[in-house]
Amino acid sequence: MGGTMDGTKQQRRGNTRQRIQDVALELFAEQGYEKTSLREIAERLDVTKAALYYHFKTKEEITVSLFEDLTKPLENLIEWGRGQPGTLETKREILRRYSEALKDAQPLFRFMQENQATVRELRIGDTFKDRVRGLRDILIDTEAPLVEQVRCFSAVFTLHAGMFVMADLEDDPEKRRAAVLEVAMDLVTQAHESTHGKS
Amino acid sequence: MGGTMDGTKQQRRGNTRQRIQDVALELFAEQGYEKTSLREIAERLDVTKAALYYHFKTKEEITVSLFEDLTKPLENLIEWGRGQPGTLETKREILRRYSEALKDAQPLFRFMQENQATVRELRIGDTFKDRVRGLRDILIDTEAPLVEQVRCFSAVFTLHAGMFVMADLEDDPEKRRAAVLEVAMDLVTQAHESTHGKS
Amino acid sequence: MGGTMDGTKQQRRGNTRQRIQDVALELFAEQGYEKTSLREIAERLDVTKAALYYHFKTKEEITVSLFEDLTKPLENLIEWGRGQPGTLETKREILRRYSEALKDAQPLFRFMQENQATVRELRIGDTFKDRVRGLRDILIDTEAPLVEQVRCFSAVFTLHAGMFVMADLEDDPEKRRAAVLEVAMDLVTQAHESTHGKS
Amino acid sequence: MGGTMDGTKQQRRGNTRQRIQDVALELFAEQGYEKTSLREIAERLDVTKAALYYHFKTKEEITVSLFEDLTKPLENLIEWGRGQPGTLETKREILRRYSEALKDAQPLFRFMQENQATVRELRIGDTFKDRVRGLRDILIDTEAPLVEQVRCFSAVFTLHAGMFVMADLEDDPEKRRAAVLEVAMDLVTQAHESTHGKS
DNA sequence: CATGAATGAGCATTCATTCAT
DNA sequence: AATGAATGAATGCTCATTCAT
Numbered sequence: 094m095g096g097t098m099d100g101t102k103q104q105r106r107g108n109t110r111q112r113i114q115d116v117a118l119e120l121f122a123e124q125g126y127e128k129t130s131l132r133e134i135a136e137r138l139d140v141t142k143a144a145l146y147y148h149f150k151t152k153e154e155i156t157v158s159l160f161e162d163l164t165k166p167l168e169n170l171i172e173w174g175r176g177q178p179g180t181l182e183t184k185r186e187i188l189r190r191y192s193e194a195l196k197d198a199q200p201l202f203r204f205m206q207e208n209q210a211t212v213r214e215l216r217i218g219d220t221f222k223d224r225v226r227g228l229r230d231i232l233i234d235t236e237a238p239l240v241e242q243v244r245c246f247s248a249v250f251t252l253h254a255g256m257f258v259m260a261d262l263e264d265d266p267e268k269r270r271a272a273v274l275e276v277a278m279d280l281v282t283q284a285h286e287s288t289h290g291k292s
Numbered sequence: 293m294g295g296t297m298d299g300t301k302q303q304r305r306g307n308t309r310q311r312i313q314d315v316a317l318e319l320f321a322e323q324g325y326e327k328t329s330l331r332e333i334a335e336r337l338d339v340t341k342a343a344l345y346y347h348f349k350t351k352e353e354i355t356v357s358l359f360e361d362l363t364k365p366l367e368n369l370i371e372w373g374r375g376q377p378g379t380l381e382t383k384r385e386i387l388r389r390y391s392e393a394l395k396d397a398q399p400l401f402r403f404m405q406e407n408q409a410t411v412r413e414l415r416i417g418d419t420f421k422d423r424v425r426g427l428r429d430i431l432i433d434t435e436a437p438l439v440e441q442v443r444c445f446s447a448v449f450t451l452h453a454g455m456f457v458m459a460d461l462e463d464d465p466e467k468r469r470a471a472v473l474e475v476a477m478d479l480v481t482q483a484h485e486s487t488h489g490k491s
Numbered sequence: 492m493g494g495t496m497d498g499t500k501q502q503r504r505g506n507t508r509q510r511i512q513d514v515a516l517e518l519f520a521e522q523g524y525e526k527t528s529l530r531e532i533a534e535r536l537d538v539t540k541a542a543l544y545y546h547f548k549t550k551e552e553i554t555v556s557l558f559e560d561l562t563k564p565l566e567n568l569i570e571w572g573r574g575q576p577g578t579l580e581t582k583r584e585i586l587r588r589y590s591e592a593l594k595d596a597q598p599l600f601r602f603m604q605e606n607q608a609t610v611r612e613l614r615i616g617d618t619f620k621d622r623v624r625g626l627r628d629i630l631i632d633t634e635a636p637l638v639e640q641v642r643c644f645s646a647v648f649t650l651h652a653g654m655f656v657m658a659d660l661e662d663d664p665e666k667r668r669a670a671v672l673e674v675a676m677d678l679v680t681q682a683h684e685s686t687h688g689k690s
Numbered sequence: 691m692g693g694t695m696d697g698t699k700q701q702r703r704g705n706t707r708q709r710i711q712d713v714a715l716e717l718f719a720e721q722g723y724e725k726t727s728l729r730e731i732a733e734r735l736d737v738t739k740a741a742l743y744y745h746f747k748t749k750e751e752i753t754v755s756l757f758e759d760l761t762k763p764l765e766n767l768i769e770w771g772r773g774q775p776g777t778l779e780t781k782r783e784i785l786r787r788y789s790e791a792l793k794d795a796q797p798l799f800r801f802m803q804e805n806q807a808t809v810r811e812l813r814i815g816d817t818f819k820d821r822v823r824g825l826r827d828i829l830i831d832t833e834a835p836l837v838e839q840v841r842c843f844s845a846v847f848t849l850h851a852g853m854f855v856m857a858d859l860e861d862d863p864e865k866r867r868a869a870v871l872e873v874a875m876d877l878v879t880q881a882h883e884s885t886h887g888k889s
Numbered sequence: 890c891a892t893g894a895a896t897g898a899g900c901a902t903t904c905a906t907t908c909a910t
Numbered sequence: 911a912a913t914g915a916a917t918g919a920a921t922g923c924t925c926a927t928t929c930a931t
Contacts, residue, residue, distance in 0.1 A: 246457075
């Protein structure tokens with residue numbers, strides 16, 4: 094406290110907003126949204142609770158901002174997907190890119206996966222559902238038989254699950270990601286081929 | 293007040309414990325564990341909070357009891373599975389029975405899926421993880437290539453997801469279950485065959 | 492603390508609700524509604540804040556209950572007045588009784604007079620306005636010339652003001668009340684006679 | 691941003707202090723002193739809270755300044771009154787001028803009437819009481835019978851009440867003012883004549 | 890088998906105020 | 911003449927839990 098040039102305080106200037114987001118996400122993912130109090134976040138940052146309120150109007154707003162910032166890449170991906178033809182190759186490319194994108198958004202996704210009940214109440218809930226629906230619309234052929242639709246859905250879910258739950262199957266996250274992606278690809282491919290035939 | 297034959301109070305006698313569990317599970321699944329207060333549960337049952345404490349020592353205990361009661365069938369299933377040979381047919385039967393079991397435990401599973409962060413803190417967390425691990429050990433061949441292990445994991449997840457998230461793919465829950473089960477079966481079959489060859 | 496038979500704690504049983512109301516009214520009147528915190532009320536009663544919430548759902552509810560309890564006599568008076576013929580004697584009797592009633596409701600009225608801005612926001616606001624309007628309707632002849640209407644209004648206000656603001660005109664509250672009542676009576680009498688003639 | 695001729699900012703130059711007072715008074719009168727935060731005032735003016743502190747040392751100082759600026763005319767009136775002989779005509783003239791003065795100070799008076807509890811705590815409280823006392827000393831003959839003193843007090847109160855509370859008796863504020871003034875005059879006249887005889 | 894009354898700890902939020910720039 | 915960033919203290923309110931009756 095009160096250091097002169099050690100940068101401890103200096104560094105903090107101007108990026109407090111960012112630091113709040115970081116700590117918040119970390120704690121939300123770790124202990125859940127409800128169990129993480131603003132006091133805790135503030136303490137971790139060595140500021141007062143009131144400082145948080147200078148940067149965000151409410152606790153929910155912190156979450157929303159988190160979501161909006163970290164979710165952009167996915168949004169772009171979906172946008173891109175919508176412009177492509179509905180070929181198998183498009184679908185496979187979507188999965189590839191999605192898997193990549195998830196890597197960066199990991200903590201956010203963990204937070205959302207583990208706090209679904211909470212997320213549903215927050216404003217994000219709907220936005221997120223829209224996003225997942227967007228993905229679904231690209232991957233899934235509504236005309237296809239139900240089983241094939243499920244296969245595609247399952248592909249997406251496998252990707253999600255691969256990030257956290259399968260952690261004890263394989264330590265190296267990159268290897269895990271590759272394996273998970275392969276399974277997802279297979280699922281989508283199977284679905285596509287049994288609907289459109291192998292072209 | 294002091295009525296003799298209205299039955300409203302009579303009926304309630306003796307099964308309060310059960311009723312607490314029912315209401316608690318319903319609310320936990322609907323709004324999340326943290327957001328459901330004992331006051332709310334008590335109000336819904338038209339008793340006082342203190343009455344809950346006559347039947348359960350803590351809020352957590354309500355949850356644990358819920359979990360223990362509703363989870364028995366799964367436990368039995370795993371027990372059964374462990375005694376069987378590791379053939380493909382065993383695995384497929386496990387999936388069949390698991391899918392069936394999930395049907396009854398639906399609200400519990402919804403609660404667990406949507407409140408993972410909370411569940412982790414509660415004592416249940418580990419117990420549940422043990423259980424899932426048990427399932428995994430039966431389905432997954434630790435020697436098999438990573439991709440095939442993922443496929444099996446994915447099968448289990450697909451079963452879970454099928455209960456809630458895929459609701460908008462198909463209205464009829466029975467048809468949905470059938471399709472989901474089929475996909476899960478395919479995944480396990482594929483995994484088995486590419487590891488052991490088609491026997 | 493921890494006395495055995497001195498009644499300090501004994502006395503408190505069962506009338507906490509009442510005691511909350513008493514202290515609340517006292518403080519509201521003394522320092523204003525907004526400046527009186529629940530902490531303060533609780534401390535004065537030597538209970539915790541949470542205890543207040545066992546008896547009242549919100550701070551506003553304390554106020555509403557206060558108002559409802561203390562305002563009954565006035566309500567009855569207005570009810571009575573409505574059933575009487577619109578003669579001068581009725582009006583004078585109303586003033587007499589109103590003056591009497593105000594005596595008991597003194598602290599409440601002080602609170603309302605001194606916190607008008609607050610009262611307006613609270614639910615009471617409207618109820619109270621209705622009540623005053625009821626009184627007005629009995630005393631004031633809507634057909635009468637504006638000046639006479641004002642005279643009647645002024646009579647009511649004089650009664651109110653007499654309770655607090657005129658305190659330094661005369662120490663003895665009973666003498667004060669008599670004088671104030673006389674002025675109010677004169678005002679209403681004047682208004683009545685110049686509208687209906689001296690009958 | 692940085693526009694040269696839009697005038698929006700230009701106009702605001704140099705009179706910020708004045709504008710703070712205006713907005714503050716408006717909000718104080720509308721929602722009460724306690725319920726009006728500096729944040730709200732600042733937002734309404736499109737400046738930061740800190741800007742307010744450039745112009746006023748505290749929230750209370752804003753209020754005091756308001757009071758001092760808007761109260762001058764009354765002060766002058768009382769000054770004038772003190773120099774006059776205590777005749778009925780003087781008293782009547784005081785009422786006439788007071789009624790006029792109230793017209794301009796309306797929002798201030800509304801603020802003071804509706805936030806009496808608050809005003810009492812502020813430094814203004816006493817100053818204001820002095821002022822009202824000054825008025826009283828001119829209008830009221832301390833030797834006169836109590837009833838007549840009350841009548842005079844009532845006159846002043848009628849004038850105050852006429853500004854807000856009687857609004858629903860008559861829409862046209864000028865007519866209302868005239869009627870109210872007439873009643874007040876009558877009261878004072880009566881008081882004077884029954885004390886000194888009709889001269 | 891249950892209630893009435895209360896507690897202690899905590900929470901999200903707001904406020905008036907400060908100060909370096 | 912004003913801002914950006916922050917503080918310290920308080921507020922209304924909720925929660926899980928306790929215990930005498």
